[in-house]
Amino acid sequence: MCEDRQPRRKRDPTATRTALLRAAGELFAERGFDQTTVREVAARAEVNQALLFRYFGSKQELFAEVLSHNSEALLRSGPAAELPRRILESVLSEHTRSGAEHTLVALLRSLSDERAATLLRDELGGSYSERLASLTDAPDAELRADLVLAWFFGVGMMRSVLRKSPLAEASPEVIVDYLMRAVPLLLERNAPADDE
């Protein structure tokens, strides 16, 4: 496999598709949906930009594919009781390489796009908070789950998108420590607000 010189790109549709998906995932996470242009995606993937539309139809569909491609792994891995910690750690992980850890940042940066907001609400938020709610038998279970999820997303936003210090510089372990001790207080039956 001599991939040294490319007077013309070698014919390899699956590699082209993968390169586009990867480049799109990175750019959406770095700049958000609006600020990412199809020309930039094609350039980073070193692919002619017309191929983006051949393989994915539109920029929106490419975005949706990136999200669904990257979000499934998180939900289907590990025991249910560990889900809160897994969500939180995914949100806290620096975007080192392409993959699942990019997805939430991409979404948080793309909130102005209605379709991105819908995806975050329905696909991610829906299934996450549903499973979070199933971990408790307290009243207002779903509302409490939403509050927990809002906390995780908010921490991820301030850390990875805003990069606000000292939260951005704090080690993930410390943050997980604080939050994972506070979360049970919200989810358990005798949580702060069970009177009235």
Place this chain on the structure above:
Amino acid sequence: MCEDRQPRRKRDPTATRTALLRAAGELFAERGFDQTTVREVAARAEVNQALLFRYFGSKQELFAEVLSHNSEALLRSGPAAELPRRILESVLSEHTRSGAEHTLVALLRSLSDERAATLLRDELGGSYSERLASLTDAPDAELRADLVLAWFFGVGMMRSVLRKSPLAEASPEVIVDYLMRAVPLLLERNAPADDE
């Protein structure tokens, strides 16, 4: 003051400026910075769009002016100890009329714009978390303040931007109740994570 008919707009620079600021505040909160065009702002303000640039120079500067114009009121009102509740209530308030309650939503919808993120981090987040941190003498005071602020912003995001149920439909009073009982546990000295 007969503002009945306008065969041509009456000459009133301050009214024009105010109308632009108001329209921009509404639209930025509704759609975010990217998805709002200067033509839309001018149209809603019923003002020629060239005047937008005469008065504010650029779309970016208009955005900055909207934010600084609307964010000061919140910080300078009421006692310091009530600040967490005030921030939270501001985040939770529906965007009924133009004014300070729009600002955070506008910012949360505009995270893809780097300048918006900078404003949210430095001007709002900076002063908020600084004052939150001054409410406690616990170790990691600033980090804890950031975690509280992240929670408030996350709740505001899921509620006003994502509109995820049941959080979007819950009454502000209930949400304030849950959060204002949990926050002291995070800020007080003997909070969850004071060993190690």
Place this chain on the structure above:
DNA sequence: ACGACAAGTAAGCAACCGCTTACTACTCGC
């Protein structure tokens, strides 16, 4: 009353956007 300057307007520019089209070149079944 009138000149000067500011407020308001219409039109358009250059750049960029997502997306399409018309085309070339490679690969593979036969």
Place this chain on the structure above:
DNA sequence: GCGAGTAGTAAGCGGTTGCTTACTTGTCGT
């Protein structure tokens, strides 16, 4: 080996963007 079909390419289309320019109209000091 040769037509068919697909991967890859270059160019550009129509529309929108933020912003500017050349101009008209109203206001006010004198």
